[in-house]
Amino acid sequence: MKYHENDPGITIPPEIRNQYHAVLGWCAKGVDSLADRLVFRDFDNDDFKVNEIFHDNNPDVFFDSAVLSALIGSCSFVYISKADDQIRLQVIEASNATGIIDPITGLLTEGYAVLKRDDFGNPISEAYFTAQLTTFITGKDVTNIPNHTNHPLLVPIIYRPDAVRPFGRSRITRSGMYYQKYAKRTLERADITAEFYSFPQKYVVGLSNDSEPMDSWKAAISSMLQFTKDDEGDSPKLGQFTTSSMTPFTEQLKTAAAGFAGEMGLTMDDLGFASDNPSSVEAIKASHENLRLSGRKAQRSFGSGLLNVAYLAACLRDDYAYERSQFMNTIPKWEPLFEADANMLSIIGDGAIKLNQAIPGFMDKETVREITGVKGSDQEPPIETGDDNG
Template sequence: MAYKGIDYLRNKLSNRRSRVNMRYKQYAMKWQDLDPGVTIPLEIKSKYRSVLGWCAKGVDSLADRLVFRDFDNDDFEVNEIFRANNPDVFFDSAVLSALIGSCSFIYISKANYQVRLQVIEASNATGIIDPITNLLTEGYAVLKRDDFGNPISEAYFLPTETRFLINGVESVVPNPTNHPLLVPIIHRPDAVRPFGRSRITRAGMYYQRYAKRTLERADITAEFYSFPQKYVLGTSQDSEPMDSWKATVSSMLEFTKDSDGDKPVVGQFTTSSMTPFTEQLKTAAAGFAGEMGLTMDDLGFVSDNPSSVEAIKASHENLRLAGRKAQRSLGSGFLNVAYLAACLRDDYSYERKEFVKTVPKWEPLFEADANMLSLIGDGAIKLNQAIPGFMDKETIREITGVKGSDSAPIETGDDNG
């Protein structure tokens, strides 16, 4: 098989690195948008830079609900590998990176007979993907950079070996798995975008930029709203100039008549209303919420009546569907990680078809409250009456996320016989 080579993958990563870094800055609320406004001078805009975390909210609202549980039908004991690699941090880091950059990569290595898993963001890794298995045919990753962003430690992944380049010095480590030890975790892949799509969409960035411009204009207008401009007509030319700051903050001003008995006329310019900015901000929030599958409540526009769990689930239907889709695509990537980790642990190249019965399991996207547990319990009783054994405690856990007791039920009876 002809490989593209490390130079090709370096150029490929360089071409896409800026897009990923831009979305990470959007998530970290450090991205400075170009303001197309023409009415406010640049020196004033720079003093009223607004910061808005809607893109971070759109990512976290889904990432916080994607909680990986374990692998079912674990014939190869891959759950032990993940438990040894700090799963509480590992899975959350991989999911969050995939939602921000459209994909993340897991670097699999082995040291002291222990398999190690390391999450690498999309701005530091790339490869050539097999569209059938979603494994890489060859991969490249920057393991360490200097303070200026230049690579210090690089790795080139091939099916039979991994080549490390540290400050230009190359070393080779054999790979017994027959697959590159760099596995992509992809969010929403398709035939056009095999490395997936970011949760931070162009439409979402537009609505956030639109809201930030609205907040900046409102902030500048608030200065004039707080201290409206005033004017005085008919002052004598012989009078002393008025201190503008004193005239603005003073509660009382005194004007005397001149020698002809005339007096000045004091007036105030009409102030701008803040209502249009509030309406613009709500328009931007509605557009962003529709794009991300959120509600106005999620963005800080609190409704009068608190919602129940069922109402929240109904209003987040699009978010639930996005979560289901993410679970399928991300779960496939975690299964590939489990497959190669088991091969590396055992120093044996298993057939991938032997892992088809191993199923990734996720916690429910919405936790059940007491009312929902009661309804599910009544439904389970009726279903089991109609079809005996239709719902067991594992099925209930899939629906509710509540793990039942492992001990046998306590039987009660009459101790006196």
């Protein structure tokens, strides 16, 4: 939103073009629309009690920060440290960390991170991570801390990795940036055209050569202009040029919004072009099908990275190098991408009854929570007994 590129237009003079700069936040909206729906719940089958580690590290901020940074920069990094027998987790954005990744495990073989910068952006605290050692560099001071986990204590959280890009790809695509720039240029041209739309150009023909020059500003804002006939009895004629219409800019902006919405899996409503009829939850889910698929993919990618964080945090806490295979049964759990309303709860309830009638015990309260995101009561249901009639 803060970046101003040169407008390649050929009809508007540069001195006028530089007076108008539009600001548009569509790319930020595309990131936030997915990040706000990715809500991490906890780890299931938590044999190593890693949920306690995350609960001690402000999980409401930690998970949202890691997810948002990964969506913007294709990946984020989690720096794991230990102080006073307590595990500390710190999110570092992609611009301040790097490393060499093992494509099999998703862990780093070595890594580097800038932990702190001064007001001018210069690094003042750095760290180099290896499997056996963590080196901290502060100015000319170098401190080595032994690492007994057999892995660098810098873990990447990656969005949509693949064989070509093991560090993933950003949610902000080149196509999305093009549509935002396209809309931004449209708004700037609309602002310039609005000046002529507000004060249309007027003209006068038939004035005598002996008449005094007319003040253009007075002629534009005056409510009454007086013209007298000349010696020959002729009078001037007034006219106004046709004003430029703002409709083409509106249509052009909608075209850019439609392209951006298709790229990001959003709808026109998400970008401020409200529809006439409000949508139900089912209609919103149907219109956001691409967003739902992107969210499910992001949950799988981020879940693998968060599981690696849990694995190394448990190793550092217990000061013991566990095998990564011991965490295979620990499963990351996420809240549903779309919250259920009353109508959806009723439909799911009817479906659960029918499924359990066909296959007894097929759906329990944990399964229903996975679908709806609503946690049931922890109390056991009362056991119904028949009347004792003797």
